Amino acid sequence: MEEAAGAPGRDEVTEEMIAACKGRAAFYDMLAALYFRPLTAEQVENIAELDWAPYEGLNNLFDDGINDVSRYLRKRNSGTRQALAVDFTSAFAGTSSWKGRYAVPYESVHTSEEGLMFQDAYHEVFQLYKANHVAKAEGYDFPHDHLSFMCEFLVVLSDRIAAALEAGDDAEALEQVQVSRAFLADHILSWFDTFQDLALLLLETRFYRGILKISKGFFAEDAELLQSMAVELEQRLGDAE
Numbered sequence: 192m193e194e195a196a197g198a199p200g201r202d203e204v205t206e207e208m209i210a211a212c213k214g215r216a217a218f219y220d221m222l223a224a225l226y227f228r229p230l231t232a233e234q235v236e237n238i239a240e241l242d243w244a245p246y247e248g249l250n251n252l253f254d255d256g257i258n259d260v261s262r263y264l265r266k267r268n269s270g271t272r273q274a275l276a277v278d279f280t281s282a283f284a285g286t287s288s289w290k291g292r293y294a295v296p297y298e299s300v301h302t303s304e305e306g307l308m309f310q311d312a313y314h315e316v317f318q319l320y321k322a323n324h325v326a327k328a329e330g331y332d333f334p335h336d337h338l339s340f341m342c343e344f345l346v347v348l349s350d351r352i353a354a355a356l357e358a359g360d361d362a363e364a365l366e367q368v369q370v371s372r373a374f375l376a377d378h379i380l381s382w383f384d385t386f387q388d389l390a391l392l393l394l395e396t397r398f399y400r401g402i403l404k405i406s407k408g409f410f411a412e413d414a415e416l417l418q419s420m421a422v423e424l425e426q427r428l429g430d431a432e
Contacts, residue, residue, distance in 0.1 A: 205356055208364075208420055212353035215413055216346045222409070223342035225402055226283060226296050229276035239264040253408030259401025275398055282393040294390035296338035301382040301389075312336050316378055320344060323370060338386075341379055345371060352420075361431075365424040372417045380410055 281287040303310035316336040355364035
């Protein structure tokens with residue numbers, strides 16, 4: 192039987208899963224930056240020049256988001272960075288509200304009855320980071336249930352999946368996949384729609400409306416990817432028994 196390209200003894204499916212992990216880690220890293228603070232002029236240019244071709248056809252929502260972002264940045268000018276900064280601050284930094292509700296990207300705000308920070312979701316996320324030996328970098332004051340930190344947590348887990356696959360440790364890879372699946376379902380997809388609906392009432396630019404679509408489309412696709420990886424790894428482990 193002929194070996195697939197890559198490390199000796201590594202099959203084609205494993206190589207595809209490793210590549211998928213590296214790709215999703217890079218995308219989660221980008222999403223983390225998009226929701227963390229207003230974009231710099233350099234970041235705006237980088238996104239404007241981004242080649243979206245590898246992502247086209249992911250799903251309709253994702254494609255719609257790419258179209259919104261691309262069309263908005265096609266008309267960028269010297270005032271674009273400031274317009275985006277105002278939009279970001281209004282919605283995601285909480286300087287504006289809709290009927291007393293804020294579109295800040297914290298899970299607690301959208302899952303607690305009071306709409307406050309540092310509620311149950313915050314404590315749950317903090318404990319999950321701790322249990323998985325992940326700590327927030329020094330100097331960042333945002334609560335742990337900020338969407339940016341959640342995306343970075345998934346970057347860490349994705350890197351761990353890839354490392355386990357590269358080492359041929361399917362059991363460890365499956366464990367990290369299961370942690371990722373549960374976290375995505377319980378702590379991002381569980382409240383993102385509520386956050387998105389509120390943010391759309393406050394955002395003015397087509398750019399950030401597109402970013403919300405891209406995010407939701409990516410999260411949905413990633414949930415399917417993790418499911419398929421779990422099935423593959425469970426099958427392998429079952430066959431090995």
